[in-house]
Amino acid sequence: MILPRPAATIAAMPRSGIREVMELAMARGDTLNLGFGEPDFDTPPHIVAAADAAARAGRTRYTASRGVPELREAAAASLARRGVPVSADRIVATAGGVQGVLATLAALAERGDAVLVPDPGWPNYAGICTLLGLEVIRYPLPPAPGFEPDLERLDALAARARVRVMITNTPSNPTGAVWRGETVAATVAIAARHGLAVLSDEVYDEMAFDGEHVPSIPFDPDRVVAIHSLSKTYAMTGWRIAYLAAPAALVPVIAKVPEVEISCPTAPAQWAAVAALSGPQDCVTEMRDAYRERRDLAVRLLRDEGLFVAEPRGAFYIFADVSAATTDTLAFAKRLVTDHGVACAPGDTFGPGGAGLLRLSLAAAPDVIAEAIGRIGAAVRA
Ligand SMILES: Cc1ncc(COP(=O)(O)O)c(C=O)c1O
Numbered sequence: 001m002i003l004p005r006p007a008a009t010i011a012a013m014p015r016s017g018i019r020e021v022m023e024l025a026m027a028r029g030d031t032l033n034l035g036f037g038e039p040d041f042d043t044p045p046h047i048v049a050a051a052d053a054a055a056r057a058g059r060t061r062y063t064a065s066r067g068v069p070e071l072r073e074a075a076a077a078s079l080a081r082r083g084v085p086v087s088a089d090r091i092v093a094t095a096g097g098v099q100g101v102l103a104t105l106a107a108l109a110e111r112g113d114a115v116l117v118p119d120p121g122w123p124n125y126a127g128i129c130t131l132l133g134l135e136v137i138r139y140p141l142p143p144a145p146g147f148e149p150d151l152e153r154l155d156a157l158a159a160r161a162r163v164r165v166m167i168t169n170t171p172s173n174p175t176g177a178v179w180r181g182e183t184v185a186a187t188v189a190i191a192a193r194h195g196l197a198v199l200s201d202e203v204y205d206e207m208a209f210d211g212e213h214v215p216s217i218p219f220d221p222d223r224v225v226a227i228h229s230l231s232k233t234y235a236m237t238g239w240r241i242a243y244l245a246a247p248a249a250l251v252p253v254i255a256k257v258p259e260v261e262i263s264c265p266t267a268p269a270q271w272a273a274v275a276a277l278s279g280p281q282d283c284v285t286e287m288r289d290a291y292r293e294r295r296d297l298a299v300r301l302l303r304d305e306g307l308f309v310a311e312p313r314g315a316f317y318i319f320a321d322v323s324a325a326t327t328d329t330l331a332f333a334k335r336l337v338t339d340h341g342v343a344c345a346p347g348d349t350f351g352p353g354g355a356g357l358l359r360l361s362l363a364a365a366p367d368v369i370a371e372a373i374g375r376i377g378a379a380v381r382a
Contacts, residue, residue, distance in 0.1 A: 017349030025343035035343040039235040050275030065259040067093025074277040097229035100244040103257035120350035147177035171204040176312020181214040203229040208314040305377030323356030
């Protein structure tokens with residue numbers, strides 16, 4: 001009997017180091033968890049109530065594949081309040097930001113084309129490129145100054161043959177950097193010089209603590225696709241609802257992808273998103289303030305332990321420098337779980353730029369953060 005053979009590319013695709021560490025942590029049980037990039041807050045009750053009401057009212061069927069008009073209007077109005085004037089017909093609802101990234105890359109690059117990916121950067125960019133048969137070209141984000149791109153290097157890489165898309169991500173996972181407006185403008189200008197599309201991942205846009213998040217679309221509305229998500233902003237990771245804003249000419253092409261892939265995002269989640277985007281926003285401010293306090297705590301403790309790298313200006317991540325103890329951050333992160341009961345993400349999983357670093361997620365209670373940093377310090381010294 002001949003058994004089916006898996007596709008070689010996907011079989012060879014590396015799993016995320018974060019998953020490997022978290023599986024170990026879950027098996028152990030009593031681990032202090034700074035691993036997952038997931039808010040520790042509950043979805044605000046008015047958002048849950050809106051989904052409940054929608055489901056009870058029979059809004060449980062397929063919707064338009066781009067999302068219900070009310071969601072697209074609410075997303076456009078929310079973006080307008082944040083300084084991005086786009087009309088609702090440029091919005092496509094997606095099943096999480098991750099699906100928005102996939103739809104955009106699938107629509108804008110052919111198999112064999114190349115994509116510029118930040119290093120260190122969110123591992124799913126490379127994974128999605130593998131799925132789509134796209135080459136990953138990493139561009140460095142040096143720690144000094146502030147994990148912003150080396151523009152000369154970015155320009156040189158953008159000139160390479162077959163590069164079609166530049167991915168930018170500010171505020172950034174994993175660095176916590178919030179790029180200055182002049183940097184955002186310069187990256188879009190480089191993309192323009194080389195005829196590239198910009199996939200601007202702005203899923204942490206409402207989580208800038210110091211300085212403003214500067215959106216990319218206003219610099220070149222016909223070139224930039226912005227990815228937005230409700231996951232982090234409204235503590236809705238499990239609802240799988242997000243949206244993207246794209247140039248008018250690209251919307252019909254990008255929207256074909258969710259049509260064949262998921263038909264449409266979950267209907268009650270779309271109505272929850274309408275309530276989130278158009279309802280009171282104090283929950284967003286409260287969560288941001290909590291992350292800022294935890295950031296301040298983590299900065300102080302990492303300095304005390306001699307592990308400090310840089311002060312994040314947004315998102316909810318911070319690096320710890322463990323290069324004195326290891327050159328293999330995955331092995332070190334696994335040992336932290338088994339020997340010290342702390343889970344965090346190995347820096348190598350974010351690309352060569354994460355070498356010697358651990359990413360700590362600040363989506364945990366302050367006492368957990370404090371205890372975990374103390375244990376990491378002890379592990380490095382040991
Ligand atoms: C940089 C970045 N982009 C996109 C996402 C996707 O989030 P979601 O699919 O939950 O909207 C994440 C999630 O961790 C992220 O860190």
